[in-house]
Amino acid sequence: MSQPEIHKQILDNLSRAVVMVNHQLEMEYANPSAEMLLEASMRRLSKLPIEEWFLLDSDEGGDIRSCLVSGHPYTRREAKLLTLGGNTVTVDYTINPVMLPNGGSHFLIEVEARDRLMRIEREEDLLSQHDTARSLVRGMAHEIKNPLGGIRGAAQLLERELDDPGLHDYTRVIIEEADRLRNLVDRLLGPRKLPKMEDVNIHAILERVCSLISAESNEGVSLVRDYDPSIPEFTGDAEQLIQAILNIVRNSMQALFGSDVEKPRIEIRTRALRQITLGTECHRLVCCVEIVDNGPGIPAGILSKIFYPMVSGRAEGTGLGLSIAQAIINQHHGLIECETKPGETKFKLFIPLELNHESAR
Numbered sequence: 001m002s003q004p005e006i007h008k009q010i011l012d013n014l015s016r017a018v019v020m021v022n023h024q025l026e027m028e029y030a031n032p033s034a035e036m037l038l039e040a041s042m043r044r045l046s047k048l049p050i051e052e053w054f055l056l057d058s059d060e061g062g063d064i065r066s067c068l069v070s071g072h073p074y075t076r077r078e079a080k081l082l083t084l085g086g087n088t089v090t091v092d093y094t095i096n097p098v099m100l101p102n103g104g105s106h107f108l109i110e111v112e113a114r115d116r117l118m119r120i121e122r123e124e125d126l127l128s129q130h131d132t133a134r135s136l137v138r139g140m141a142h143e144i145k146n147p148l149g150g151i152r153g154a155a156q157l158l159e160r161e162l163d164d165p166g167l168h169d170y171t172r173v174i175i176e177e178a179d180r181l182r183n184l185v186d187r188l189l190g191p192r193k194l195p196k197m198e199d200v201n202i203h204a205i206l207e208r209v210c211s212l213i214s215a216e217s218n219e220g221v222s223l224v225r226d227y228d229p230s231i232p233e234f235t236g237d238a239e240q241l242i243q244a245i246l247n248i249v250r251n252s253m254q255a256l257f258g259s260d261v262e263k264p265r266i267e268i269r270t271r272a273l274r275q276i277t278l279g280t281e282c283h284r285l286v287c288c289v290e291i292v293d294n295g296p297g298i299p300a301g302i303l304s305k306i307f308y309p310m311v312s313g314r315a316e317g318t319g320l321g322l323s324i325a326q327a328i329i330n331q332h333h334g335l336i337e338c339e340t341k342p343g344e345t346k347f348k349l350f351i352p353l354e355l356n357h358e359s360a361r
Helices: 003-012 034-036 058-070 115-161 165-187 204-218 238-257 321-331 354-359
Strands: 015-024 025-030 072-080 090-097 105-113 199-200 222-226 234-236 264-276 281-293 335-341 344-352
Touching: 015 090, 015 238, 025 034, 025 199, 034 105, 034 115, 058 072, 058 090, 058 105, 058 354, 115 165, 199 204, 199 238, 204 222, 204 238, 204 264, 238 281, 238 321, 238 344, 264 344, 281 354, 321 335, 344 354
Parallel strands: 222 264
Antiparallel strands: 015 025, 015 105, 072 090, 090 105, 199 234, 264 281, 281 344, 335 344
């Protein structure tokens, strides 16, 4: 085997995407990892200009051409790459000039996809935030409920000792307010029992939520379904899942009613996703439920905190709905993410399917 053939075999077996372009920035070679990343074969990529698969802004394009002139390596972090399938991928890449034996110059581009790593980092941060919030709430609940029990008991004893029935109104206020605070703390803690696992159909759950929302909104919100019928049944707690999804859809409905959107609309989509990483675990099959509304969006100042208890974008909101929903989906080994911009807010619920089946056995 000749040396060029050895070099090509090494490049072909690299897990990192490697692309070779000529001095006109036309593709001359892409290893199999690059073909997978760009979602196209080398036959289709051959002689394709770099602008066809990199989303170059004016500064980036100028930097690359300066690299061609100077012959110095060039590195870019978190750039955007456009696959031939129409998807946008976040990548880090490095361009190195390569001198060929015939005196020509080519450029070797090493590309590392960042989307998966960024997703893992984002989800680990989200799970860490939720665990921290839960620990704080549990500690706070313990500190609040103990004195509340003492206050309530003292008020009951005081009521028995008071001869004037007119004073009982005051003791009843103390008892009722103590009960109200205890119930609030219980709601902060979220579901206090383990899920009752049984076979559930995600679309039956979503239809139940839609019927409740239609009744609550008096059909003032257009509900659009886009279901993937291939999603199998999985093991879960139907009542808790209804509560989690209802909390999110109800939030969307309230955000729409509090805005000036002419045609309030909530779309509920389901998809079966394969090889999805949640936190640090890779799952073979995941049920993804997307809840998308055309409301004003979530303020940037609270977006990173919306799953914390007592955080709400509405003055009359309790800030408990999303926290409880995240806790329920976490109990199903899943995760909720949120993306927002003016005119669209999207919640994504990820529930591993194979994990639920394995847990049932």
